[in-house]
Amino acid sequence: MKSWIHFSKGQVPHQAHVGVGELKEDELGRQGFSGRVAELYHVNEPTGWTRIEGPLRPWDVDSNKLTPSDQDDPRGVPLKAFYNADVSIAISRRSAPMPYYVRNADGDEIYFIHRGTGTFETEFGPLAYEPGDYIALPKGVTYRVVPDGADNFFMLIESVAEVEFPDYGGLGRHAPFDPAVIQVPEPQVLEANGQQEWELRIKRESEYTSVYYPFHPLDVAGWKGDLFPFKMNIRDYRPIMSDRLHLPPSVHCIFQAKGFVVCNFMPRPAESERDVERVPWYHRNIDYDEVVLVHAGTLLGLEVPPGMMLVNPQGIHHGLGEEFRQWEKANWRKDEYFDWQLINVDCERPIKVTPEVQAAVSEKPPVLK
Ligand SMILES: [Fe+2]
Structure with missing residues (x-):
C-alpha cells in the first residue's frame, strides 16, 4: 500500500536523514524501504541491547572459513x-x-x-x-x-x-x-x-x-x-546517488525475482553537505532479511575483511553503532569517498542458516560493531 499521508510528531528534523543531531534516527520501513515508512528519533542507541535470548539474531560469518x-x-x-x-x-x-x-x-x-x-x-x-x-x-x-x-x-x-x-x-x-x-x-x-x-x-x-x-x-x-x-x-554499475540525501538501498538494485532482490553497493562519493547523514541509519527492514557479502573496499577508510557475510533478520535492529557514528562525524571530510563493494541479497521470507555456517560464526569486525 502506497500512501502520501505523512505526519511529524515531537522532535524531528525538517527533512529525514538531514540535521538529525544527537537523536538516534531509526527507520521502520516496509517493502525494502520503497513502501510506507516511519522515522523514529530515539534518545538511546537502538542496537544497545545487553543480550539476546531466542532464535532471532544477526549472524556474522567469515566465509573464508x-x-x-x-x-x-x-x-x-x-x-x-x-x-x-x-x-x-x-x-x-x-x-x-x-x-x-x-x-x-x-x-x-x-x-x-x-x-x-x-x-x-x-x-x-x-x-x-x-x-x-x-x-x-x-x-x-x-x-x-x-x-x-x-x-x-x-x-x-x-x-x-x-x-x-x-x-x-x-x-x-x-x-x-x-x-x-x-x-x-x-x-x-x-x-x-x-x-x-x-x-x-x-x-x-x-x-x-x-x-x-x-x-x-x-x-x-x-x-x-x-x-x-x-x-x-x-565496475559497469554506476550507482545512483544524491549529493544532498543518502538514498535507500532499493536504488542500488541489480536483480530481482519473486521473494528477493540483489542490491550492490558500489564506490561513490559521500554526500557532501555537512549535516546530511552519510552512515546508513539504524533500521528495521521489516519485510526483508538481509544477507551481505563484503567483496572489497573499506568503510570510510576502515578495513572490513573481504569475505565477511552478515545476516540481519527482520525484526531486530541493525546499523553501525554510535561509536562509529561519532568517529565518522569527528573525521568528516567534504571530499570523502566510499570505496566499498558490497553485495546484498534482501529476502522476503526468513533466512535459515545451515549448521555448517553456524559453526563458522565469527566475531563481528570492530568497524562493524
Ligand atoms: Fe540493512
Whole structure:
C-alpha cells in the first residue's frame, strides 16, 4: 500500500536523514524501504541491547572459513549457506574443473565472482570470468566451471523464480548501467579430444541425476532468442546517488525475482553537505532479511575483511553503532569517498542458516560493531 499521508510528531528534523543531531534516527520501513515508512528519533542507541535470548539474531560469518566440498574434490558441490523457500545462497570454492557438465532444473543461478578467474563453458558458448562478475545462468542451461587456478571463491545465488532486472523507471536507458555492457557467449562447438563419454549432472529438487552421452554436450553451432546466459561486471554499475540525501538501498538494485532482490553497493562519493547523514541509519527492514557479502573496499577508510557475510533478520535492529557514528562525524571530510563493494541479497521470507555456517560464526569486525 502506497500512501502520501505523512505526519511529524515531537522532535524531528525538517527533512529525514538531514540535521538529525544527537537523536538516534531509526527507520521502520516496509517493502525494502520503497513502501510506507516511519522515522523514529530515539534518545538511546537502538542496537544497545545487553543480550539476546531466542532464535532471532544477526549472524556474522567469515566465509573464508567455510570449506565447500568442491574446494578439494572436483566432483564436490557448493556449500549451501543461507536459504528459504525462494532463494538459496551457497559458497563455491572450486579449485579444479568440473569433470562433468551440470544443469540446474531447480532454478536460475547467479554466480558472483569474489575471487578467481576462469571460464564458464556453456552450451551457448564460453563466458570468461574475473572478480566482480555476475554470471547469470537461466534454469536449464548446461554448463561447466573451468577455473584457471586453484583459488576461486563464488557466491552462488539460486532462485526458484525467474531472475530479472528491475524497472529503473525514470532513470533513462543507460543508468545505472548501459545494457550494452552485458556480454553473451558466442557459440562454440567443443571437440571430443579422444573422450568417449560425457556426464551431465542434472539437479532437480536438490538431488543429482547423471545422464551420459557418447558425444560432447556442448555441441551448439548457433543460438537465437531472448533466453541466454550472460555476464556483467560490477565496475559497469554506476550507482545512483544524491549529493544532498543518502538514498535507500532499493536504488542500488541489480536483480530481482519473486521473494528477493540483489542490491550492490558500489564506490561513490559521500554526500557532501555537512549535516546530511552519510552512515546508513539504524533500521528495521521489516519485510526483508538481509544477507551481505563484503567483496572489497573499506568503510570510510576502515578495513572490513573481504569475505565477511552478515545476516540481519527482520525484526531486530541493525546499523553501525554510535561509536562509529561519532568517529565518522569527528573525521568528516567534504571530499570523502566510499570505496566499498558490497553485495546484498534482501529476502522476503526468513533466512535459515545451515549448521555448517553456524559453526563458522565469527566475531563481528570492530568497524562493524
Ligand atoms: Fe540493512
